[in-house]
Amino acid sequence: MSILSSLSSALVSWLFPAAGRPADFGEVVHWAEPAAPDPEQTDVASRPVLTVLIWLAPRVGGHRLVFAWSRDDEPPVLSDEPVAGLDQRTRNARVLDRFAEAYSLAQQHDCDLDLWLGCRPVRDELAQVVGAFPGLSLRDRPGERHVGLREYAVARLECPVGVSPPARTQPETFTPPTLVVATDASIARGVCGIGIACITEAGEVATEFIDSGECITVGEILAVDLALRTFPNQPLTVLTDSRAVEHAVAHPHRQSPAARRALTRIARAERAGLLTIHWVRAHRGHPLNEAADRHARATRAEAQLRQSAPTPQAITADIAAEVAAGRGNGQSAVA
Template structure:
């Protein structure tokens, strides 16, 4: 029987909320860390729900329901109320059996990630190679909804569909936010083909409503980190930009056509395969998305 836990933690000093995930089938152990800007209640609940989405997508491919314990009582109660909508998981309230040990594993994963973000005082931080990540958004035609994606030069990637987004500009900023949140353990060079989104981040554009809120979240996520942004011409043969574009389009179309998640994940892996093949020495991108503290964060679509 597969067992999973989700542990939440916040740091007001960094203004971040974390969700640590640990999953075991009795033979193997998988850990993940997800991050959200903000250290308030809404941010905590949001990152726990992000983690639940990741666990549920894995559970949908399992032969039997996954037993899940969420340490956040408020979110756990909400999920139990909607339990009929999530038949692939069985949510338990009490931390019994192997659950406490798994919670400790999830906590260690978060601590490892935090150590990457906050080097010890009095010790020079080891220089880290800058990671280059491209982002893009694909807007639904004639109605709200956008697919967003980010992809690193080694093929690590994330995708999301945000059904309520109404503008391409907002979608491009959300794709940048996805990249900054997902690739949190190294200096980051973000490539975007949206001059408007970069102008918003640079203060050269009037930011209002959802755009202003998203810009502020990105700035919080980037605070204290080495993050820089560059414009790249879209649809001009740039390998990373083209891959990000195809991933964003695939996420949107997969959502519109209600394509099963397994098929969408396979399609995404095929999209990044050419990128990885063209980069000798990089690791396989199969089932990979973003790395945090040396561990893989699950795909979000």
């Protein structure tokens, strides 16, 4: 069954002006260049995702129809064609052609399709039959990856048609320094719930209580994921005292659904160069590891026992005093 046959007849007749319309719609220029790393912002499905931008870009000399897409961490692909001088009906049909191409690409690559379509009449009509396209997510507003594709397209369209962009001699974007973050999880035997925490060397803390019967390994995985969500678009070196996290990344199918979703984000961040995981020995005086452990325990105690958790400043001061005392006795603060 063809892609367009899933659409309502009213939509096809309104958007598709003529079955015999020529396939040559004008000159189309393709570029491909490495994409900037983009960690997942929200919950990630188990299937890969094809992110697509279809946009009527205002340019000098009239609008151009931009079609840009990227799959996971692969380089983006961009094409554009002139649509200046076309009537609204024909222009809408061109937009629908690009949607058909995008959905076909998603099927070829066995991907879900995350689409932002910058032509409201077509988007509104397509929204009425979106259920006919399995795996299609039609956004009302562009996500972060769509914004990145649009910025990429604008930069590429500054070049004359048919001319490749000049080679870059310097990075176009600033790469922030690597942030060192310690993570930990806390669980009490016989009691449901896990406290998780992450903390940076600067004392920035994030904590969560997971009200479920998950095991401690899942808690450690979710703590690493908490660091990714707390510090997005930031290269991280994560310190964890759980060797099970590294094993789980290599064998995600053995984990619970919540852990698998988190491991998908962790694996993608590692592939993008945004995450490095280091193991440290627990309870050996490592300041960040001790801080993460105490924040996780305090978060769990506050949720389960209704105890008031110490402030981050109090926990940090307590750890600093103990570390200083340990050094005075000749103990190392780093495992």
